[in-house]
Amino acid sequence: MTALNPAFADIVELLTAVPDGDEAAVAAVRQRNAALAKPVGSLGKLEQLVEFLARWQHRSAPRLDNPMVTIFAGNHGLAAHAVSAYAPEATAQMVANMTNGGSAVSQICGLHEINLRVFELALEMPTGDIATEAAFEDKMAAATIAYGMEAVAGKPDVIGLGDVGVGSTTSAAAVFAALYGGTGADWAARGSGLDDAGLVRKAGVIDQALSVHAGALNHPLEVLARLGGREVAAMLGALIAARHQKVPVVIDGYVATAAAAIAHAVNPQAIEHCLFAHVSDAGPHGRVIAHLGQRPLLDLGLHLGEGAGAALGIVMIKTALHLHANMATA
Numbered sequence: 001m002t003a004l005n006p007a008f009a010d011i012v013e014l015l016t017a018v019p020d021g022d023e024a025a026v027a028a029v030r031q032r033n034a035a036l037a038k039p040v041g042s043l044g045k046l047e048q049l050v051e052f053l054a055r056w057q058h059r060s061a062p063r064l065d066n067p068m069v070t071i072f073a074g075n076h077g078l079a080a081h082a083v084s085a086y087a088p089e090a091t092a093q094m095v096a097n098m099t100n101g102g103s104a105v106s107q108i109c110g111l112h113e114i115n116l117r118v119f120e121l122a123l124e125m126p127t128g129d130i131a132t133e134a135a136f137e138d139k140m141a142a143a144t145i146a147y148g149m150e151a152v153a154g155k156p157d158v159i160g161l162g163d164v165g166v167g168s169t170t171s172a173a174a175v176f177a178a179l180y181g182g183t184g185a186d187w188a189a190r191g192s193g194l195d196d197a198g199l200v201r202k203a204g205v206i207d208q209a210l211s212v213h214a215g216a217l218n219h220p221l222e223v224l225a226r227l228g229g230r231e232v233a234a235m236l237g238a239l240i241a242a243r244h245q246k247v248p249v250v251i252d253g254y255v256a257t258a259a260a261a262i263a264h265a266v267n268p269q270a271i272e273h274c275l276f277a278h279v280s281d282a283g284p285h286g287r288v289i290a291h292l293g294q295r296p297l298l299d300l301g302l303h304l305g306e307g308a309g310a311a312l313g314i315v316m317i318k319t320a321l322h323l324h325a326n327m328a329t330a
C-alpha cells in the first residue's frame with residue numbers, strides 16, 4: 001500500500017479537526033419553539049431545521065440573510081464512452097441556461113430569493129477517462145478541493161451544493177462502489193435518461209475503472225483523485241470550508257452526495273453540518289444516504305441534479321425559520 005500523497009495532508013487535517021456544533025444555541029431555539037403558539041413539537045421537522053441552523057451557524061437566533069445555492073460544473077473524460085443521454089457539449093449549454101435563468105434551479109432560486117452561483121471548473125479540460133487513467137493528478141485534486149473552499153467566501157448563511165456535468169453520475173457511482181463495495185450494476189442509474197443498453201455500458205465502465213484502479217483506492221481522497229470529478233472535488237472543498245466557517249450545508253442529489261460520502265469516509269463527524277435535502281429518484285441514492293446514517297428531508301421523485309433539490313431544501317429551511325422568528329408566543 002502506498003502512503004497518501006502529502007498534497008492531501010491539510011485536507012485530511014481539516015476533515016479530522018472539525019468544530020463541534022453549538023448546543024447552547026440549540027437549547028435557546030428549543031426553548032423558543034416550546035413557547036410558540038402551537039402544541040409542543042407540532043411543527044415536526046420544521047422545528048428540527050431551525051435547531052440544525054442554530055447548531056451549525058452557532059447562533060441562538062439563526063439568520064438567513066444570504067442563503068446561497070452553488071453549482072459546480074465539470075466535464076468528464078469518461079463521457080467518451082456514451083454513458084450519458086447527452087453529449088459533453090451539453091455541460092456548457094446547461095451552465096449558460098443557468099446563468100440566463102432558464103434552468104429549474106435558477107427559477108426556484110429566483111422565486112424564493114436564494115442567491116445562485118455557478119462555478120465553472122475548466123470545462124474545456126475534462127478529467128482523465130477513469131476507465132483507463134486517473135481522473136486527476138493528486139495535486140490537481142487537492143487544488144480543486146482548495147478552489148471549492150472559496151465558495152463560502154461570500155459568507156452565505158447556508159450553502160446548497162449541486163452539480164452539472166455530463167457523465168457526473170457515472171463518476172459518482174464509481175466513487176460509491178469504491179467506498180462501499182459492489183459492482184457497477186449496483187451503483188449505476190439512468191442519470192439524465194440512459195436507455196437499457198446505455199445502462200449496461202455505464203455499469204461496464206464503472207467495473208473497468210474499479211479494476212484499473214484496484215490497489216490505488218486505499219484512502220477516500222485517493223478514491224476521489226482516481227474516480228471523482230472536478231465538481232465533486234470542489235463540493236468537498238466547499239463542505240469542508242463551510243464547517244470551519246460556521247455555514248450549514250444542504251446537499252443535493254446523487255453527485256453532491258459523493259462529496260459528502262468522501263468526507264464521511266475520512267471522518268463521519270465531518271458531515272454533521274450537512275442536511276440531505278432530498279432523496280433522488282436516481283436508484284441507489286437512498287442507499288447512500290442510509291450508509292451515511294442520514295435521512296433525507298424531501299422525497300419528490302426528482303432525478304435532476306443541478307442543485308434543484310438543495311434549493312427546495314433551503315425553501316423549507318427559510319419557511320421553518322420564518323415561523324420560528326415570527327409566530328406569537330403563547
Ligand SMILES: Cc1cc2ncn([C@H]3O[C@H](COP(=O)(O)O)[C@@H](O)[C@H]3O)c2cc1C
Pocket residue numbers: 083084085086090094163164165166167168169170190191192193194304305306
Ligand atoms: C438539460 C440538462 C439539465 C440538467 N440539469 C442537471 N442535469 C444533470 O445531468 C447530468 C448528469 O447526468 P449523466 O451522468 O447522465 O450525464 C448532470 O449535468 C446533472 O446535473 C442535467 C442534464 C441535462 C441534459
Ligand SMILES: O=C(O)c1cccnc1
Pocket residue numbers: 169190191192252253254255256280281282285302303304305306
Ligand atoms: O439524482 C441526481 O442527483 C441526478 C440524477 C440525474 C442526473 N443528474 C443527477
